[in-house]
Amino acid sequence: MPPSLIRSAAAYFERAVVIRVYGSTEVPVTTIGAPNDPDRAADTDGRPGFAAVKISAADDASTSGGEILVRGPQMLVGYAHPEDEVDSFDADGYFRTGDLGRWVDGQYLVVTGRAKDIIIRKGENISPKEIEDILIGHPDIAEIAIVGLPDESSGERACAVIVPAAASAPDVASVRDFLLSHGVAKFKVPEQVVIWDALPKNDAGKVLKHRIRAALMKADR
Structure with missing residues (x-):
């Protein structure tokens, strides 16, 4: 969701707090937002909530960041077909989302896109x-x-x-x-x-x- 849409929605719904958050079918509610996050609401995708989030090492010259890895109690147990699990998890049990991201101020996640794109x-x-x-x-x-x-x-x-x-x-x-x-x-x-x-x-x-x-x-x- 582009930052411009968040800003437009926040301006239109004057009494509402409009935020971006991140999650997936495999790990829902990966990040959360709060009413005291308005300064970061449009340009970031929230902060880790129920899940632990880490970003894989990336080329320092890359503005795309590294792959987002997630683990938490709401994470999927596994796939029905074992072949679908190949490379889906790292050695520590974190789910490999295939999404790229970076941190802002050490706590706000910014999803920069899909690795395959x-x-x-x-x-x-x-x-x-x-x-x-x-x-x-x-x-x-x-x-x-x-x-x-x-x-x-x-x-x-x-x-x-x-x-x-x-x-x-x-x-x-x-x-x-x-x-x-x-x-x-x-x-x-x-x-x-x-x-x-x-x-x-x-x-x-x-x-x-x-x-x-x-x-x-x-x-x-």
Whole structure:
């Protein structure tokens, strides 16, 4: 959930405390929020509550952080099929979420994206979620998903799939200028923009990036 949506909701519901928290089917209620967290409500995903949370070691140069590992009394016991448990837990029994994150002020968790979605361009890691959370504030963008596509010269290129908010759809230059005005490094700027009428989603409203990637790769052939 982008920070801009949290801020908009907090402004609209004047007497409500609007926060972001993090969890999954395997480990629900991983983090919690409190009424005294408003300064961090929009930009972080809460603090560990019923679960112990740790982040695996990561390259210090990476802004994406490391993998989020979780353990707690509400954690799943295991999977029905043993093969599904391969690499799902570390040696200490922590569940490997597949999500990336980092700490803010040593106690607030920020989820930076999915490990499998990270784009590696010329050796630099790009977190699609970081860029999506900024671009959703672009006045001409209603929805956005950024995926990595194979590229002969750079390894991968970042493609922004956009559902425009109005008749005027943003182009690469508009996206670049908006991101640079928000202090985003040049190497993180998508070099391709594709306009779609809608993004594919599952029943829970989650964007299906594997379908987006497959459609774009098919179009490249």
